[in-house]
Amino acid sequence: MKMKSSSFTKGANIENADMHEQHPATTLPQREPTIRVAAMPSDANYTGDIFGGWLMGQVDIAGSIPALHRAKGRVATVAVNSFVFKQPIFVGDIVSFYTRIVKVGTTSITVEVEVYAQRDPAKPVCVKVTEAMLTYVAVGEDRKPRPVPPED
Numbered sequence: 281m282k283m284k285s286s287s288f289t290k291g292a293n294i295e296n297a298d299m300h301e302q303h304p305a306t307t308l309p310q311r312e313p314t315i316r317v318a319a320m321p322s323d324a325n326y327t328g329d330i331f332g333g334w335l336m337g338q339v340d341i342a343g344s345i346p347a348l349h350r351a352k353g354r355v356a357t358v359a360v361n362s363f364v365f366k367q368p369i370f371v372g373d374i375v376s377f378y379t380r381i382v383k384v385g386t387t388s389i390t391v392e393v394e395v396y397a398q399r400d401p402a403k404p405v406c407v408k409v410t411e412a413m414l415t416y417v418a419v420g421e422d423r424k425p426r427p428v429p430p431e432d
């Protein structure tokens with residue numbers, strides 16, 4: 281069954297709807313991803329789909345990058361506030377992680393991470409696969425919380 285074009289958030293990839301009818305296609309955000317990686321066979325679980333733990337690790341790495349820059353130094357992940365696996369990731373997908381600092385506290389930095397997968401190079405499709413929110417704490421050499429320094 282073909283998906284109606286109105287189900288798409290943006291106009292791209294409509295011709296591929298029959299292959300991905302349960303995965304509404306979208307387009308990548310108009311900004312640089314924090315990291316982009318290819319999902320490899322070694323990242324898959326026994327069913328051949330990408331292991332959620334691999335994705336959680338990548339999300340933590342991506343989220344820590346803006347936190348490290350904002351903290352101007354070491355951070356520790358204190359909480360995964362939310363993590364939604366909206367769609368599966370498949371071996372061979374190109375996975376892009378987009379991050380945004382949403383809150384800066386006294387010692388903490390909360391980062392939103394949005395993840396998109398691009399698949400089927402012959403008939404490209406882009407799917408939003410995950411949304412997560414993580415909190416990092418700026419820590420010193422002693423691994424104790426330290427104030428987040430003022431922004432430049």
Ligand SMILES: CC(C)(COP(=O)(O)OP(=O)(O)OC[C@H]1O[C@@H](n2cnc3c(N)ncnc32)[C@H](O)[C@@H]1OP(=O)(O)O)[C@@H](O)C(=O)NCCC(=O)NCCS
Pocket residue numbers: 356357358359384385386387388389415417419423424425
């Ligand atoms: C991160 C760590 C240094 C924080 O130390 P702490 O004594 O618990 O710190 P505090 O209670 O003073 O909280 C520090 C900040 O984190 C925030 N925080 C603490 N727990 C939180 C939670 N569950 N969710 C969201 N924010 C939280 C606090 O609100 C505070 O933010 P603010 O200063 O901006 O107001 C400590 O908990 C730690 O070392 N945890 C292990 C980190 C780690 O190893 N992560 C990788 C896991 S493999």
